[in-house]
Amino acid sequence: MKFTLAKPRYFLKVTNFLFPLALVLGALCFAAGLYSALITSPPDYQQGDAMRIMYIHVPASWMALFCYGALAVFSLFVLVWRHPFAEILAISVTPIGALFTVLSLVTGSLWGKPMWGAYWVWDARLTSVLVLLFLYGGYWALYKAYAHSTQGIRAASLLAIIGVINLPIIKGSVDWWNTLHQPASLTKFGSPSIHSSMLLPLGLMTAAYGFYFLVLFIIRARTELHKRKLLVQEGLS
Amino acid sequence: MKPKHQRFLIIFLGLVGLGIAVFLVSIAFRDNLVFFYTPTDLSQKKIHPEQRLRVGGLVEKNSLRKHGQKVTFHITDHANVLKVNYTGLLPDLFREGQGVVVEGKLSEPGIFQAETVLAKHDENYMPKEVADRLKEKGLWRDDR
Numbered sequence: 139m140k141f142t143l144a145k146p147r148y149f150l151k152v153t154n155f156l157f158p159l160a161l162v163l164g165a166l167c168f169a170a171g172l173y174s175a176l177i178t179s180p181p182d183y184q185q186g187d188a189m190r191i192m193y194i195h196v197p198a199s200w201m202a203l204f205c206y207g208a209l210a211v212f213s214l215f216v217l218v219w220r221h222p223f224a225e226i227l228a229i230s231v232t233p234i235g236a237l238f239t240v241l242s243l244v245t246g247s248l249w250g251k252p253m254w255g256a257y258w259v260w261d262a263r264l265t266s267v268l269v270l271l272f273l274y275g276g277y278w279a280l281y282k283a284y285a286h287s288t289q290g291i292r293a294a295s296l297l298a299i300i301g302v303i304n305l306p307i308i309k310g311s312v313d314w315w316n317t318l319h320q321p322a323s324l325t326k327f328g329s330p331s332i333h334s335s336m337l338l339p340l341g342l343m344t345a346a347y348g349f350y351f352l353v354l355f356i357i358r359a360r361t362e363l364h365k366r367k368l369l370v371q372e373g374l375s
Numbered sequence: 376m377k378p379k380h381q382r383f384l385i386i387f388l389g390l391v392g393l394g395i396a397v398f399l400v401s402i403a404f405r406d407n408l409v410f411f412y413t414p415t416d417l418s419q420k421k422i423h424p425e426q427r428l429r430v431g432g433l434v435e436k437n438s439l440r441k442h443g444q445k446v447t448f449h450i451t452d453h454a455n456v457l458k459v460n461y462t463g464l465l466p467d468l469f470r471e472g473q474g475v476v477v478e479g480k481l482s483e484p485g486i487f488q489a490e491t492v493l494a495k496h497d498e499n500y501m502p503k504e505v506a507d508r509l510k511e512k513g514l515w516r517d518d519r
Contacts, residue, residue: 180502180503180504181502181503182500182501182502182503183501183502183503183505183506183507184468184496184506185468185496185500189500192500214383214386217382217386218379218382218383218386219379220379252466252467253466253467253468253494253496254466254468254493254494254495254496255465255466255469255491255492255493255494256491256493259410259493260410261410262408262409262410299386299390300389300390300393302390303390303393303394303397307397307401314401314408315405315408315409315410316409316410316411316412316413316431317410318410318411318476318493318495320495320496320497320498321497321498322498323498323499323500331498331499331500332499332500332501333500333501333502333505335502336500336501336502
């Protein structure tokens with residue numbers, strides 16, 4: 139396999155162009171998404187205005203899963219092809235994924251109190267998302283536990299790949315077992331059970347989260363790249 | 376076989392094995408992974424009277440009685456019914472016909488003493504006008 143695109147030079151070139159684009163589009167999507175989520179979209183027939191938490195909770199959860207999937211793919215490249223650039227991408231994506239997971243857990247618990255009557259319950263969905271947060275934390279701890287980062291990244295990558303098993307569990311938890319958390323609205327067979335007037339803000343917020351992820355990811359990856367370059371130039375690594 | 380292919384194969388086989396293991400474990404612990412039992416589960420299982428458990432179902436229509444803070448209602452899974460006693464405040468979403476999960480223990484067979492009542496909501500989101508229109512047209516499914 140050839141990785142022409144994964145060369146740092148190309149990465150810097152592509153992200154030079156991509157970064158301002160993601161920044162502007164992200165800001166626009168956030169503004170339009172928040173406006174339509176908080177002001178123009180109708181309240182839910184049962185949950186009233188509390189349902190608006192969905193617009194920040196659901197995209198955060200999707201991004202948390204997406205980041206873990208990306209981390210697992212990068213980890214595979216670290217372990218199988220020993221590609222140094224994959225390490226940079228993997229450690230750039232991890233804290234962002236953890237951030238989205240925390241956001242998902244916090245907004246979920248703020249939504250749970252008024253609707254369910256409890257901030258936290260140990261049902262399969264909530265527990266498996268908490269495990270996802272621990273996986274991100276465990277990855278980082280393992281990565282930092284070695285004196286040399288090439289050792290740390292291999293141990294951590296193995297953990298990341300083992301943790302992939304948690305992704306289908308999170309997705310399936312609401313269908314396989316009785317949970318307090320409701321099942322998926324958008325990915326069930328047949329039509330989605332979110333009214334079209336509520337799909338627009340959800341879509342905009344999801345796009346906003348995606349661009350936000352891209353912005354953070356590019357900043358982190360470029361910083362890491364420059365840091366390593368400096369270390370090599372100074373002869374420190 | 377090149378070393379990288381070998382590494383790929385090891386990781387792939389490891390993941391497959393792990394997947395099978397997790398699948399088997401989740402089947403074996405199915406009973407412990409559910410958040411709540413249904414009233415039907417309850418009638419089929421031997422439950423120790425002191426055992427704390429959660430039961431979930433729909434609040435039966437016209438079964439809610441309130442005496443100040445004391446509340447009684449029935450929860451049903453359309454097959455079996457369980458009578459629930461509870462003292463305290465009910466969550467906002469609690470209403471007849473709505474899904475609910477109660478936590479507590481069986482005080483005597485068929486009567487549940489709840490310490491916590493959690494409201495369960497479904498995955499349908501729509502404005503009130505749409506819900507009303509669906510009901511008017513008779514398109515409302517009760518399993519929503």
